[in-house]
Amino acid sequence: DQQVKQNSPSLSVQEGRISILNCDYTNSMFDYFLWYKKYPAEGPTFLISISSIKDKNEDGRFTVFLNKSAKHLSLHIVPSQPGDSAVYFCAATVMKTSYDKVIFGPGTSLSVIP
Amino acid sequence: DAGVIQSPRHEVTEMGQEVTLRCKPISGHDYLFWYRQTMMRGLELLIYFNNNVPIDDSGMPEDRFSAKMPNASFSTLKIQPSEPRDSAVYFCATAQYTEAFFGQGTRLTVV
Numbered sequence: 001d002q003q004v005k006q007n008s009p010s011l012s013v014q015e016g017r018i019s020i021l022n023c024d025y026t027n028s029m030f031d032y033f034l035w036y037k038k039y040p041a042e043g044p045t046f047l048i049s050i051s052s053i054k055d056k057n058e059d060g061r062f063t064v065f066l067n068k069s070a071k072h073l074s075l076h077i078v079p080s081q082p083g084d085s086a087v088y089f090c091a092a093t094v095m096k097t098s099y100d101k102v103i104f105g106p107g108t109s110l111s112v113i114p
Numbered sequence: 115d116a117g118v119i120q121s122p123r124h125e126v127t128e129m130g131q132e133v134t135l136r137c138k139p140i141s142g143h144d145y146l147f148w149y150r151q152t153m154m155r156g157l158e159l160l161i162y163f164n165n166n167v168p169i170d171d172s173g174m175p176e177d178r179f180s181a182k183m184p185n186a187s188f189s190t191l192k193i194q195p196s197e198p199r200d201s202a203v204y205f206c207a208t209a210q211y212t213e214a215f216f217g218q219g220t221r222l223t224v225v
Contacts, residue, residue, distance in 0.1 A: 006156075036216075042218055042219075043118070043217050043219050044205070044207075044216045045215075046213035046214070046215070049213060089157060091157075101147070101159050101162055101170055102147075102159070103159065104156055104157035104158075104159075105156060106154075106156030106157075107156050107157070
């Protein structure tokens, strides 16, 4: 059973518009969430994260929203650019006193159309 | 630092052969992870190490898979014997605090 779900395998957005990537999780113990971006033939790279004590974290064009009661988070990209076309992985972990294993979702492939 | 370095980048092997994937972590990172990426299951954690010690190998699919970290600068993931269903991209990642840094991956094809 997947603990981290990304129900949209793919998403197409026009350049300049907002991209919204969704993620749901089932494990209520998760308290730290991350988004990674992956280009073809490259490894995933860290994009943005959020702790469960917050409901929003912003970094430039990227904002992550967390709804703990719904066990849902989303990544907003505004405005979307063609270079944002990649696979986006949502990930979650339990931050205790040390690093724990990070569980990844299956990914959403974003295409930003010029 | 050159980042996490994985070798080989591509590996094609025949079913039944032994395959060894290699990873050189970022210096100073205490954690090392091996992930497998497939279309169906996304990124699966296979095993991870902390200070060279295996912490959780519950993601290793079968006894055919084994991983070692003999020192802080090297880790291997071995599949013996390999099977076609092992075909995937295998990533090594290392971490010190929160986010992990991934290597470029090894694309394994077992024919």
